[in-house]
Amino acid sequence: MSGAPRALFGAVLGLGLLAGCSNHDSAGVQEGGSVGGTMVKSAFGKILPGKKADAAPAAPSDPASLAAAALQSIQGPVILVTFEAGNASTVGAMRGENGAMRTYQTPDARAFILRDGLLAGTRGLGRDLMSADTSAAGALIHARKAGTAKRTFRYLDGDGAERPLPVTCTIQPAGIVDQGGISARQVAERCEGSGVTLDLSYLVEGNGTILASRQWIGPALGYVAIQQLRN
Secondary structure: HHHHHHHHHHHHHHOOOOOOOOOOOOOOOOOOOOHHHHHHOOOOOOOOOOOOOOOOOOOOOOHHHHHHHHHHHHOOOHHHHOOOOEEEEEEEEEEEEOOOEEEEEEOOEEEEEOOOOOOEEEOOOOEEEEEOOOOOHHHHHHOOOOOEEEEEEEEEEEOOOEEEEEEEEEEEEEEEEEEEEHHHHHHEEEEEEEEEEEEEEEEEEEOOOOEEEEEEEOOOOEEEEEEEEEE
């Protein structure tokens, strides 16, 4: 692993930026918050519904080793994704880019769609995030400024129906992370409405780049930590 990703990985873990839910965090429990750990074919060989188990080499058993292996074997931008419920990790390589939109694909062809670092959708996870508004909140997050923004998350329920979840989000910058040549500010985003409270967080450089984040897919899959290993 290169010096910058290693330093960032240590900074994120050390500060607990992407740690568990707060006491007020009500999202990800209505439809089974533990689903995330069993819904990802990660480095630990977990199988998603509809995928046959196939023989594969043993993968690293911890996120740091997984990240190091990914950086050695994958060219171009790479992300590390960890599902908070179950602590399963996987990596994604960029497979498409259209303006601010990037699509990252995992080894088992699941997709995470990011718009300037904010999660705009997922595909292939079952209870996917079909889309998420990011423009208004993203402008504040990238600028590391306080403010409020309206967002709507659209996710699939257990019957495959798309469910809109409108919320109002408050963005608040916090402390600076300055470690190993990396200087970035923590930015918190709390979204409330439609009977849920979402606590999201970001580590944002001065140029607006999101280095790491805690974001939300939906009630079933809950939160994911996303780290940009190579941009």
